[in-house]
Amino acid sequence: MSCRVILRSLKLQCYPKLKGILRTHGQVARHIQARCIHGKKSGETELLKSIVKRIKLNGPLSVADYMREVLVNPAAGYYMHRDVFGKEGDFITSPEISQIFGELLGVWCVNEWLHAGKPDPIQVVELGPGRGTLADDMLRVFSQFPEIKEKVSFHFVEVSPTLSDMQMEKLSGKKPESGARSMIDHCYKQCKSKHGPLVSWYTHLEYVPHGFSFYLAHEFFDALPIYKFKHTDKGWCEVLIDIDEEDGPHHLRFVVSRGPTLASKTMLHLKPGDTRSHVEVCPEGGILVCDIAKRLKQDGGFALIADYGHDGDKMDTFRGFRKHKLHDVLEEPGTADLTADVDFDFLARHAGDGVSIYGPISQEIFLHNMGIVSRLQTLLKNASPTQQKDLLTGYDMLANPQNMGERFKFMAIMNEQPDDYLPAGFALLQ
Numbered sequence: 001m002s003c004r005v006i007l008r009s010l011k012l013q014c015y016p017k018l019k020g021i022l023r024t025h026g027q028v029a030r031h032i033q034a035r036c037i038h039g040k041k042s043g044e045t046e047l048l049k050s051i052v053k054r055i056k057l058n059g060p061l062s063v064a065d066y067m068r069e070v071l072v073n074p075a076a077g078y079y080m081h082r083d084v085f086g087k088e089g090d091f092i093t094s095p096e097i098s099q100i101f102g103e104l105l106g107v108w109c110v111n112e113w114l115h116a117g118k119p120d121p122i123q124v125v126e127l128g129p130g131r132g133t134l135a136d137d138m139l140r141v142f143s144q145f146p147e148i149k150e151k152v153s154f155h156f157v158e159v160s161p162t163l164s165d166m167q168m169e170k171l172s173g174k175k176p177e178s179g180a181r182s183m184i185d186h187c188y189k190q191c192k193s194k195h196g197p198l199v200s201w202y203t204h205l206e207y208v209p210h211g212f213s214f215y216l217a218h219e220f221f222d223a224l225p226i227y228k229f230k231h232t233d234k235g236w237c238e239v240l241i242d243i244d245e246e247d248g249p250h251h252l253r254f255v256v257s258r259g260p261t262l263a264s265k266t267m268l269h270l271k272p273g274d275t276r277s278h279v280e281v282c283p284e285g286g287i288l289v290c291d292i293a294k295r296l297k298q299d300g301g302f303a304l305i306a307d308y309g310h311d312g313d314k315m316d317t318f319r320g321f322r323k324h325k326l327h328d329v330l331e332e333p334g335t336a337d338l339t340a341d342v343d344f345d346f347l348a349r350h351a352g353d354g355v356s357i358y359g360p361i362s363q364e365i366f367l368h369n370m371g372i373v374s375r376l377q378t379l380l381k382n383a384s385p386t387q388q389k390d391l392l393t394g395y396d397m398l399a400n401p402q403n404m405g406e407r408f409k410f411m412a413i414m415n416e417q418p419d420d421y422l423p424a425g426f427a428l429l430q
Contacts, residue, residue: 042250047076047334052243052251060240060255062263063318064225064283070333071223072159078334079160079223092324093219094306094363094404095134098394100379102137104370105304109138109214110145111424112302112414119212119300120151127157127205127288128220132167139171139195154199155208164189164201171199205291215292215303215413221342222307224284228318229264230256231277236264241330252330271312271345278315280340286350289413293351296415302423303413305347310409311360312345344411356417358426364405366425367398 051069055061061069071078094101113122129135135154142149154171158164168176171193186207187200202208228239238261244253257264267281292303310317320327322336329338344360351357376395380388399405412423 041244042328042331044251045076045332045334047073048251048332050076051333055241055243060242060257063228063239063241066241066333067225067338070338071225073334076334078337080162093130094398094408095130095137095218097397098391099137100372100375100394101367101398102134103141103375104367104372105134105216105218106138106141108304108370108424110141110148112214113148115423116212116300116302118147118151121211122148122152122301123155123209123211123213124152125155125157125205125208125213125215127215127217128223129156129158129167130163130219132170134216134218135167135199136170136195139193139197142197143195149196152197154193154197155213156199156201157203157205157208158201159203167201168199171195205288210295210299212299213295213301215295215301217303218306220307221282221285221288221305221347222309222339223337224282224288226280226282226318226340227263227267228316229268229279229281232256234259236260236268236279238264250328250330252333254330274312276313276315280315280317280343282340282343282346285342285347289347290350290352293355293413296413297354300415302415305342305344305411305413306363307342307409308339308407309342309344309360312343314341314343317341342409344409347411351413354416356414356421357411358414358423359411360409361411361426361428362401362406363408363410364399364401365428366410367405369425369427372399 047070050073051061051066054069069077072080074080109124113119124135124138126135135156139154142152156164156167158167165176168174168189168191172191173194174191176189176191186202186204188203189201191199193199229236230239231237237257237259240255240257241252242255244250267283268279270276270279289305295301296303318329318338318340320329320331320336320338327336329336348357372395376391379391383391397403410425412426414423
């Protein structure tokens, strides 16, 4: 059965109306971070109190330490105890916009699995699976392809107890039992999906079993902690976060170190000719992509990274989002998402030798190469007028260069391939 026939047989799914709630590009964030409105300070959260105490004890925090504390603090981290996605959350992701997105990624996986010779078994390892919507759409594709359905298992890397419960309910169709967390070989949760394949949960990639795998990171790397550096007359200094004792709008403020720090001395590896005066570095992202590349070389497989990003040419992209609007990153920490554009050139350099790297390529080009227009036309034929409007709106949000089409990038990493091989979706449009 061909991939095109598989897509034709899948039914239209119900998605909420999502117009106007995408995450905006990061360049606007600078205007928010730079403002200085004197008067009453913003609200004080429990997490903020903890951060202030830490700064008083140890001095200013790196931006990376601040992000880590705000996003995944076990007690009050942004991702740990809430549903942050969709219309009622703070931002929307591509899988929540249209079923077509996840279906096309499922087809991409099937295509590359066939190219690799149908290895048995195959693991789909998703980093930060959100609500589980992307995996659910991919599983529907696999259910139409018995060859892969009988050989695939899903492995989620997820630290949030709340989100892992949501993912389990989405994929199994059943509410998870309260407090159902076991730890067998570092797998803290497991269920059989309603489509058949087994799904397992882990807190870190290192705990996921080795084997031929499809590693999928969709809007994952943008939430990893970054360090920020600024070039001054004293050389490369680090941007830090300190307590704001003055009558500014917040309890915290950005400061620049008085001279180079250990981080600025060891983490900055700029290419010749790089003229940027402000650089963001994500060491956790570099380590993670290196680990994925090692697994691909050892076990075989392929990886797909999809995120807001650039090719090593942007400067200040650190921003916050709350209720689908830009939010000052220093205001009421723990109540808003923090994100920074992914440096795909940095990731490619850290993948090292012995793997083949493709892209980054824009989401517009990738989705059109994968057949988004054909799939859209098929769904429109059987849709009601309201569904047709939602499908067309979703297509515009995903593929229009003015929305996500250009800002969102795809990069593939594979165990070493022949020089003339090009994976599905990565040809340039004529």
